[in-house]
Structures are given as C-alpha cells and as structure tokens.
Amino acid sequence: MSDYLAKLNPEQREAVETLDGPLLVLAGAGTGKTRVLTTRFAHILMSGKARPWEVLAVTFTNKAAREMRERVAHILGRPVEGLWLGTFHALCARMLRRHAELVGLKSSFTILDADDQLRLLKQVMEAERVDLKRWPAQGMMAIIQRWKDRGLTPARVTPAEDTDYAANRGRALYEAYQERLRALNAADFGDLLLHMTEILRTHPEVLADYHRAFRYILVDEYQDTNLVQYYWLRLLAQRPDPQPQNICCVGDDDQSIYSWRGAEIENILRFEKDFRGAKIVRLEANYRSTRPILGAASGLIARNTGRLGKTLRPGRNDADGEKVRVVSLWDSEEEARMVGERIESLRRSGHSLNEVAILVRAGFQTRSFEERLIVLGLPYRVVGGLKFYERAEIRDAMAYLRVLNQPADDLAFERIVNTPKRGLGESGMRALHELARAERIPLHDAAARITEGDALKPKPRNALRELIQGFARWRQVNAKEGHVVAAATVLEESGYTAMWQADRSPEAPGRLENLKELLRAMGEFQNLAGFLDHVALVMENDENAEGERLQIMTLHAAKGLEFDTVFLPGWEEGLFPSQRSLDEGGEKSLEEERRLAYVGITRARKHAIISHAANRRIYGNWSPAIPSRFLDELPEEMIMREGASASRGMRDTPSVFGGGGLLARRPRVIEAGAWEVKERPAHSASFARGERVFHDKFGYGTVLQVEDDRLEVAFDKADTKRVLDRFLRKASEA
DNA sequence: AGTTGGGGCATTTTT
DNA sequence: TGCCCCAACT
Numbered sequence: 001m002s003d004y005l006a007k008l009n010p011e012q013r014e015a016v017e018t019l020d021g022p023l024l025v026l027a028g029a030g031t032g033k034t035r036v037l038t039t040r041f042a043h044i045l046m047s048g049k050a051r052p053w054e055v056l057a058v059t060f061t062n063k064a065a066r067e068m069r070e071r072v073a074h075i076l077g078r079p080v081e082g083l084w085l086g087t088f089h090a091l092c093a094r095m096l097r098r099h100a101e102l103v104g105l106k107s108s109f110t111i112l113d114a115d116d117q118l119r120l121l122k123q124v125m126e127a128e129r130v131d132l133k134r135w136p137a138q139g140m141m142a143i144i145q146r147w148k149d150r151g152l153t154p155a156r157v158t159p160a161e162d163t164d165y166a167a168n169r170g171r172a173l174y175e176a177y178q179e180r181l182r183a184l185n186a187a188d189f190g191d192l193l194l195h196m197t198e199i200l201r202t203h204p205e206v207l208a209d210y211h212r213a214f215r216y217i218l219v220d221e222y223q224d225t226n227l228v229q230y231y232w233l234r235l236l237a238q239r240p241d242p243q244p245q246n247i248c249c250v251g252d253d254d255q256s257i258y259s260w261r262g263a264e265i266e267n268i269l270r271f272e273k274d275f276r277g278a279k280i281v282r283l284e285a286n287y288r289s290t291r292p293i294l295g296a297a298s299g300l301i302a303r304n305t306g307r308l309g310k311t312l313r314p315g316r317n318d319a320d321g322e323k324v325r326v327v328s329l330w331d332s333e334e335e336a337r338m339v340g341e342r343i344e345s346l347r348r349s350g351h352s353l354n355e356v357a358i359l360v361r362a363g364f365q366t367r368s369f370e371e372r373l374i375v376l377g378l379p380y381r382v383v384g385g386l387k388f389y390e391r392a393e394i395r396d397a398m399a400y401l402r403v404l405n406q407p408a409d410d411l412a413f414e415r416i417v418n419t420p421k422r423g424l425g426e427s428g429m430r431a432l433h434e435l436a437r438a439e440r441i442p443l444h445d446a447a448a449r450i451t452e453g454d455a456l457k458p459k460p461r462n463a464l465r466e467l468i469q470g471f472a473r474w475r476q477v478n479a480k481e482g483h484v485v486a487a488a489t490v491l492e493e494s495g496y497t498a499m500w501q502a503d504r505s506p507e508a509p510g511r512l513e514n515l516k517e518l519l520r521a522m523g524e525f526q527n528l529a530g531f532l533d534h535v536a537l538v539m540e541n542d543e544n545a546e547g548e549r550l551q552i553m554t555l556h557a558a559k560g561l562e563f564d565t566v567f568l569p570g571w572e573e574g575l576f577p578s579q580r581s582l583d584e585g586g587e588k589s590l591e592e593e594r595r596l597a598y599v600g601i602t603r604a605r606k607h608a609i610i611s612h613a614a615n616r617r618i619y620g621n622w623s624p625a626i627p628s629r630f631l632d633e634l635p636e637e638m639i640m641r642e643g644a645s646a647s648r649g650m651r652d653t654p655s656v657f658g659g660g661g662l663l664a665r666r667p668r669v670i671e672a673g674a675w676e677v678k679e680r681p682a683h684s685a686s687f688a689r690g691e692r693v694f695h696d697k698f699g700y701g702t703v704l705q706v707e708d709d710r711l712e713v714a715f716d717k718a719d720t721k722r723v724l725d726r727f728l729r730k731a732s733e734a
Numbered sequence: 735a736g737t738t739g740g741g742g743c744a745t746t747t748t749t
Numbered sequence: 750t751g752c753c754c755c756a757a758c759t
Contacts, residue, residue, distance in 0.1 A: 260746065
C-alpha cells in the first residue's frame with residue numbers, strides 16, 4: 001500500500017479511494033479536510049486514472065489553491081505542471097480567455113476590481129439620470145452582484161425580480177452596465193463566472209469539450225458556493241452517460257458563514273439529489289482540539305436545525321484538557337484588559353504569540369484590543385488591512401500598465417490622465433469625454449485626436465500629446481525589451497516616479513519602495529497580460545510575517561485557521577449574534593451566527609476563552625449588554641465560568657459584580673477610573689524633530705515635523721500620523 | 735486644485 | 750463617538 005494512504009484513518013481513506021461517481025465529503029472542523037483533498041488529488045494521478053490536466057480542482061481563495069498545489073507536489077515528490085487548479089474566478093478567467101468572443105469580448109479583456117466596478121456603475125447611472133442621492137450606486141452594485149451570483153444575465157432577470165430599486169429600473173441599469181463593460185472589453189469578478197456559465201449553457205460543443213477534458217472534479221469549501229458556481233460545476237460534472245460523473249465536493253454545512261455574500265447552504269444540503277448515486281463520507285475524528293473544546297462546539301451547533309448531521313469526536317487519545325472559559329466582565333475596557341493580561345502571562349510562561357488569536361465578530365472591535373496591546377507592548381497583527389494592490393500608488397501604476405496593455409481601457413486611462421498633474425481640469429476632461437462619446441472611440445484615442453485641434457489650452461494639450469506619444473513609445477519598449485523594462489520606463493518617463501520623489505510627505509518613500517516591489521513582482525511573469533491577470537485575481541496581501549505576533553481578526557477571516565489559544569470576546573446579544581441578523585434574517589440568520597460561533601470555538605487547539613461585558617460603548621454611548629444566548633447553549637460540563645457568571649445564572653442583567661475569580665480582585669471604582677487616563681491634561685512641553693514620543697493609541701514614535709501644536713509623528717507600530725501635541729508624552733516619561 | 739467642514743452612517747468580504 | 754464622502758469654499 002502506498003505510504004500516503006497509510007497515514008489516513010479509515011473514513012479519510014474511504015474519501016480518498018472512492019474515485020468513481022459523485023462523492024460528498026462532510027469534513028468537520030479539524031478532521032483533516034485538506035489532507036483528504038490533496039491526497040485524493042495525488043491518488044488520482046498516482047493510480048493512473050487521469051493525467052494532471054484532466055483534473056479540475058477548485059478552491060475559493062488563492063491561499064487554498066497554493067496550499068493544495070504545494071501539498072500535491074509534496075506527496076508526488078515533484079512539482080506538477082499543467083494543472084487546472086485554482087479559484088473559481090481564476091479558472092473561469094482562464095476558460096473565458098478562450099471563448100471570450102462568444103459573449104462579445106476579446107480574449108484580451110481586462111478584469112476590473114471592486115473600485116473600478118463601482119466607478120463604472122456610477123457613470124452609467126449618471127448617464128441614465130438616476131438620482132444617486134436617493135439611489136446610491138452601492139445599492140445597485142449589490143443587486144447586480146446578487147443577480148450575477150444567481151447566474152442571472154440581464155435577459156434572465158424577470159420583472160418580478162426588478163422591484164426594489166430606482167423605480168424598477170434595476171434591470172435596465174444592469175443591462176446598461178453590462179453594455180459598458182463590453183464596450184470597454186472588460187469583465188468584473190461576477191462576470192467571470194456568469195459569462196462562463198452562460199457559454200456552457202448555450203454552447204453544447206464547448207461544454208462537450210470540457211466534458212472530455214475533465215475526468216475528475218474536486219471542489220473545496222462546497223458549502224460556500226453560490227448558485228452560479230453551482231451551475232458551473234454541475235454543467236461541467238454532469239457528463240453524458242456512460243461517462244461517470246466524478247465530482248467530489250468537500251465541505252462542512254456547519255461552517256457555512258457566507259450567505260450574505262450569496263453562498264447557498266442548500267447547495268451542500270441538496271448534493272445527494274443533484275447527483276444520482278452520490279455517496280457521502282463523514283469525517284468526524286478531530287485531531288485539532290481538546291475534548292472540552294469539541295464538546296462545547298458540538299453542543300452549540302446541535303441547536304441548529306437543517307443540518308446534514310455530524311458529531312466531532314476527539315481523534316487523539318491525549319485529547320483531555322482544560323475547560324472552555326467563559327469570563328464575565330464589567331465593560332469592554334475591562335474585557336480588553338483581561339485579554340491583555342492573559343496574553344502577557346501566556347508569554348511569560350513561554351507560549352508563542354503566533355499561537356494566540358483574538359477573534360471578533362465585527363471589525364470595529366479590534367480597536368479596543370489594539371489600544372490595550374500597544375500599551376502593554378505586545379506585538380500584534382490585524383489581519384485584513386489595506387492590501388498591497390489597494391494602495392494608491394500601486395493602483396496608479398497598474399492603471400498605466402493597463403493602458404499600455406489595452407489602450408481602450410477607459411477606466412484606467414481616466415485614472416492616470418491627470419496623475420501626475422498635467423493641467424487637465426474639469427473642463428478639459430469634459431471636452432475629452434464629449435469627443436470620445438461623439439466619435440465612439442476610447443478616451444485614449446480621443447486624447448490623441450484632441451491634441452490636434454485647439455479645444456484644449458496649450459499646457460494640457462502639450463502634456464496630453466506627450467502622454468499619448470509616450471504610450472506609443474512604451475508599447476514598443478514592451479515589445480522589444482519586455483514588460484519589466486517597459487514598466488520602469490513608463491513610471492519614469494510619465495513623471496509618475498518624479499511625482500512621489502517631489503512629495504514631501506512621510507509616506508512618499510514607502511510608496512516609491514512599493515513601486516520597486518511591483519517591478520520586482522512583475523519579473524516573475526512571462527508578459528504584461530499575465531501579470532495584470534495575476535494582480536486582478538490574486539490579490540496578494542503583502543503582510544510581512546516576520547517576528548512573533550499575536551493576531552486579531554474577524555471570525556470570518558479565521559475560518560480554516562487554528563491556534564493554541566483563542567480569545568472570543570464580545571459574546572453579547574446584539575453584537576454576537578449581531579443585531580442585524582436578529583432583526584432581519586430570522587431563524588435562518590441566527591443559525592448562521594451560531595455557525596460562526598462554532599467556527600470560532602473550533603479554531604482553538606488547547607484554550608478557548610469566551611468573554612462578554614455588561615457594558616459596552618456603542619457609537620459613543622455606554623449601554624448595558626446582555627450575555628449572548630450562545631453562552632447558555634454551551635454544555636455546562638464543558639465550560640468554566642469566571643467573574644459574575646460563576647456564581648449567578650446567566651442572562652440576568654449582570655448589575656452586581658461580586659462573584660469570585662480574577663475580576664473581583666480589584667475594586668470597581670478603580671476599574672471605572674482607569675480609562676480616564678486618556679484625558680491627560682495638556683502638556684506644556686514642546687517637542688522637537690527626531691524626538692521619541694508616546695501616544696496612548698498609537699504607541700511609540702518619532703517626531704518628523706512640528707507646526708505649532710500639530711506634530712507629524714512616525715509611529716513604530718502604526719502609520720505616520722498628524723496628531724496634536726497634547727496627546728503625546730515624551731517617551732522618557734511614558 | 736487643495737482644504738475644510740457638515741451630514742450621514744456605522745457586520746461579516748473574497749475574487 | 751468617529752470616519753468617510755461630498756460639496757462648497759479660498
């Protein structure tokens with residue numbers, strides 16, 4: 001027997017070895033889902049059932065795709081070429097490049113990011129004279145995305161679907177938006193799936209090609225698929241008899257937490273009906289967490305109805321462990337202090353900070369913890385900050401490259417035509433737009449034409465001519481010397497680099513550094529088009545992971561991760577479960593919140609500390625908070641209560657905090673006063689450039705500029721910020 | 735063209 | 750309470 005199979009337990013082996021016919025693998029948290037998926041992939045190749053390019057393997061994130069690629073290569077002992085392994089979007093983009101003309105695009109189409117999408121839709125709506133005050137473009141975007149999620153092209157949207165926006169003009173706006181995309185030779189993220197599904201639906205010969213091509217299909221996180229992804233998969237999987245439908249979906253209905261993004265939990269619940277003769281394998285042996293953690297999570301999730309049903313059991317013999325802590329606190333400040341203290345003590349006892357995470361329900365909760373951790377000097381990282389590709393300088397540079405690649409990319413052209421400043425103001429842009437619209441030509445071509453006449457003042461006219469001539473030249477550089485040289489030349493000759501060099505702001509050097517990084521990254525790609533696709537689809541987060549850091553992130557962001565110690569703060573009615581889910585979605589969305597709680601608890605290997613506060617500041621005002629109903633749903637024998645909840649029944653308003661435990665140690669009065677430290681009296685000391693200072697919120701930093709009472713400070717653990725001197729202390733006094 | 739101040743808004747987010 | 754976006758200044 002191959003040794004990669006020997007490492008599996010019986011149920012995992014069944015999931016790997018059941019190669020023929022539809023298979024659903026219900027993989028509970030920590031049951032070796034990724035191992036099964038990658039081993040199955042390798043097993044298909046090793047057993048000779050298919051060649052690498054005959055397997056279609058789909059994930060949701062680039063990270064998951066990368067991981068699968070690496071692990072398959074590891075099992076096989078060599079890298080594998082020619083795989084159809086990637087995210088839904090990347091795979092669809094690849095396919096769509098082959099068939100673009102079937103939906104009115106050219107193979108060279110541009111993939112727009114969220115920002116471009118919204119700007120384009122705004123333009124469309126303005127042109128259609130929609131009152132954007134009354135009907136924000138965001139709302140229309142959301143509707144269009146939901147339609148795309150459900151596989152609805154404008155033609156497939158029925159009047160009954162089109163009732164809740166801009167006096168039933170939603171469908172018309174959607175159609176106009178799609179026309180604009182086509183005119184720009186562009187596709188948004190939703191289009192990648194939508195167009196490909198539409199092609200497979202309406203072009204049997206294309207579908208038949210793919211039926212022949214893919215003998216096996218593997219899908220990760222099936223519970224997160226939306227309808228259009230489901231249609232796409234089903235079309236590809238439902239091969240005509242006698243060819244077997246070898247689709248294997250791996251997922252966990254208990255971890256479906258993305259319905260608000262269009263995911264349909266019904267997809268996984270319905271699997272057996274969709275695919276004749278489907279087999280279901282349950283992975284229930286958990287190798288990650290201790291017995292109490294599993295017991296707490298299982299007890300909680302058992303309250304949900306409409307599950308496929310599965311019970312985690314400890315897969316290791318040493319799985320006994322500490323009970324899940326449920327800590328009651330007076331207010332959110334005290335909660336942050338409690339978490340900080342425990343992390344400090346963990347660190348003192350040799351615990352790695354990389355193995356600690358604080359998982360919150362909503363982004364704004366991270367702040368109180370950040371503030372506390374800065375004061376304590378504990379290094380942390382907030383997952384999900386600004387991404388590399390989202391930074392202004394990168395987006396600008398990308399826009400230059402997009403115009404280089406495709407002159408008709410109006411969105412990109414518009415972004416850079418006056419960056420750096422070329423003296424093109426509102427009137428100049430209007431003239432340009434009018435010419436482009438009148439002649440039905442791209443802005444780039446209109447710009448070339450307009451410099452021939454005298455519609456523009458001399459300064460912008462000359463600058464614009466230079467830009468257009470520049471692009472012609474740079475395209476030749478691209479053809480002759482490659483995209484990296486071309487990119488460097490573009491940034492240099494367009495004056496873009498010079499713009500940042502002349503910038504006196506403290507961010508400028510970092511931005512120039514980022515541009516260099518961009519050029520470096522380009523070197524890894526064959527050509528410009530390949531690179532642009534990569535950036536559009538593979539939004540890499542260039543977080544520098546160096547050094548030991550604890551992590552703060554949302555529960556959503558934590559799915560798929562694991563840590564020795566997990567803090568789960570803010571378990572209060574209205575916050576978790578969130579008010580909105582209580583108000584709107586009824587029982588269904590409450591169940592999704594419960595799944596989110598389940599995801600949170602099951603992230604912990606050894607220690608889970610859940611907490612709630614009796615008082616929380618909401619939009620500035622303190623208001624009392626009731627413990628989350630989820631706390632009552634945890635099996636009593638799996639948890640250990642601390643603070644008020646230790647001696648009193650839950651769900652009462654915890655007005656009296658007299659119970660034992662850690663929190664009762666200090667008198668309440670001192671607790672309440674402690675946070676007033678913020679209101680420090682104005683500091684008479686003045687600061688000098690280069691001086692080390694301390695800020696309650698941002699921590700230590702160095703003074704860059706002084707203007708009266710306003711200082712510019714480069715903080716060690718935060719960006720450079722402008723702050724008033726009264727919020728600063730000298731580092732030596734901090 | 736850049737700054738400033740008022741008003742509206744305030745889960746979760748990947749591609 | 751705080752942030753972000755837009756509109757109206759200078």
